[in-house]
Amino acid sequence: MKKLSARVTLAVIVILTTGIGTFAFLASLYEIRVAKHHAEESCRDWASAVGYGIQAIVDASGKEEEARLIAEFLERQRGHNAMMGLQAFDVHLREMFPSQRFPVLNPVHSAALLTAIKAGRDTSYYEPDGILLNHLQPVWTLGPVGTTGGLTWGAVRVTMSMEEEWNRIRRTTITLLSGGLIAVVVTGFLLSRWLRRVVVRPIEQVESTLTALARGNMKARVSWTSGDELGSLARHVNQMADALAHQRELELELLHLSKLSDIGALAQGIAHNLKSPLTAVRGFAQLLQMQHPDLQHLDAIVRSADQISDIVDNIMYKSRQEQRGDRQPIDLNRLLREELRFLEADSQFKHQTEKVYRFAEDLPAVEGVYSDFSQCFTNLIRNALDAMHKSNRKQLTVETEKNGDGVIVRVSDTGSGIPKEHLDHIFEPFFTTKPIVGEAKPGEPTGTGLGLSTCVQLMKPYGAEIAAESEVGVGTTFTVRVPTRAGGA
Ligand SMILES: Nc1ncnc2c1ncn2[C@@H]1O[C@H](COP(=O)(O)OP(=O)(O)OP(=O)(O)O)[C@@H](O)[C@H]1O
Ligand SMILES: [Mg+2]
Structure with a gap:
């Protein structure tokens, strides 16, 4: 059973770990998406604002002051957002107003910059390490004051380090995973205890009951x-x-x-x-x-x-x-006399019980196995004696009577009587109001509850019927009607 318990716990832990791992993975993916989206958006917004700024300066100023104004403007912009790098390039990809911060243009940058300037389309791209995000914004102007026709002035590049973002996402993922791990341990423990209670314990009980039964309990x-x-x-x-x-x-x-x-x-x-x-x-x-x-x-x-x-x-x-196990004609008067004589060995029966025997003289013999009848009547007589165990007046009456084609045997007592609610059950196997051997007080009658049900079984082949009439505190009469020729079995 320990194996089952371990398997249940393992299954619970695997399910929880998979669940929480999947959740942490999906949560991280979502975080990455949101972080990228925000970073790209702010790069784009800033680059486009700077592009418009440069355009405005070029459009509004003369050649001499243009360079100074743009340089001042870029410096101010850089001061606003120290987290990001800001560069301006002319159409020949030369960096104007160098910032010293991102001095080199590698071939990837150059190609992207050229595409942005030529196609006139802004674009974002990550550098191969995935940490630096660039946004390229082409800049057009109407031309210096006094000139006509639009010109491509160059492009603005905004560079942002994603290092902080990636660190934050890593921290969130680790927090999620370690929190999940604690949750797995705690929930797994509680869940396996609960499963043990509702699944394993009943199975354990079934197992121990079957083992006990097999051992004879x-x-x-x-x-x-x-x-x-x-x-x-x-x-x-x-x-x-x-x-x-x-x-x-x-x-x-x-x-x-x-x-x-x-x-x-x-x-x-x-x-x-x-x-x-x-x-x-x-x-x-x-x-x-x-x-x-x-x-x-x-x-x-x-x-x-x-x-x-x-x-x-x-x-x-x-x-x-x-x-003898065969059928033979039986004189029930003689059978009853023999059984009653046998009971004389019991001193209580011999000395303390008043006996009234009324045996009909012309009683016809019944066909049957002797022991079937002797067992049945002995049980009825023993029940009568048991019922009178505590009675002051102990009178046992045994009568036989010829009745049409059959014989009637009556066994009556002046014992405790049978309560109405018991009358329907006394012929059921194992119904008894007596203690079993070993649990009875000294002298108290014991029983297994098989006597009357055995009587019914024994009398069945002869078509005999057994009926009980009783009054609590007065006594009981059992009547057995045996057909003389019925039940050919
Ligand atoms: N004459 C009687 N008076 C009062 N109660 C009776 C009488 N005969 C039977 N009973 C009730 O019917 C129950 C069943 O009787 P039955 O003979 O089947 O079993 P038992 O006598 O208890 O045990 P067993 O006969 O197996 O030793 C008895 O326990 C008793 O309560
Ligand atoms: Mg009995």
Whole structure:
């Protein structure tokens, strides 16, 4: 993830640097244009003013004083603008009234000067170093006083050094670039922090959540929420995590069930092995009774052996039935009796629960897999007992009834009842109001919320329906209607 963060920062810096560099370059170009324009304009204005001045002097004065007046005029003009050089040339390109300041005319100057004088057109040009700007202004006169016809008098050259301008432009460009560099660093830093927060962090969260899920932490979720694509990615990851968690719980449940069937097989083996010593105990006790009729407590031994034998039979019957995966006719009265007898092992059920059993005598058998029904009814009965955990009066009622073509089984309790808002949800997988194992107080019932949904799944192939009626604080009745011949699957 560090790589992504570095790439984002690099991209931000490249974009900003390019932007600010382009801006500084364009700003410098503009500055150069404006500076040149201003310089050329002031050279031209001055040269043309000086040209008119000379023309006026020549036109108005006689030959003798003309030279002196022009020399004085040029000197004054030079004094006005010390930044610029000012020269006057005659038609033979000789400098009149030399200034000493720009003494030499090189071939470039000469050619340009000649063109200006001959063509009578003013012109500007830079010297090759780009620092000196020249403007050439041809000068005409009407001729000295008393003469007629226009004459080309010569030309005026104004020279200006652009050094200051170029320095100023360089300084502006450097200021722009260094200011831009600081702006790049500051903005890049802020922008990359912001991007890290809105882009990198959610992706980091998604990555760590996926890693945690892969390591088996099914509770890991992305806490990032937003309305954009990253928010939707986070939501999808969470949905996937929910689905994975469900899947894992179902797997655990399946594992649990397969363990149960292993335990069933084990129980059946143990019960089977208990049978012969138990028959021997009972036989010897009866033999002793016959041989020594005066011996006490032998009756109790025989009765206890019978009870143990009963329990062993029950275990064997139940586990044998549960091992069978095929459909068979099932007597639900017997199945319920066996399940309830099994529950007698729980002392709270045995001693503190009032039991009312009403089993219809002419109950028809239902076709099905034994364990489907035993699991379903056990869950209903366990739910009833859990609901009465805190009740003062604990009464469990289990009834069977023949109903047309089917059988009805009712399991009622005097427990806490189910609030109306929960009634619609109790058959949903994972809906539970009980704590999970490990978070419950001592003796408090725990749950995963899979019992009733499993019941619904188990009963589906038989076309059986499960309904619940409940009143909070009074109790609950679950009614299962099983058709005797429905559901051929
Ligand atoms: N007889 C009942 N009285 C009151 N509430 C009940 C009764 N039976 C079920 N419920 C409510 O329905 C919820 C779901 O029951 P379900 O059997 O599906 O799961 P559970 O009993 O919580 O857990 P699990 O059966 O997986 O151990 C229970 O948590 C409980 O709130
Ligand atoms: Mg349950």
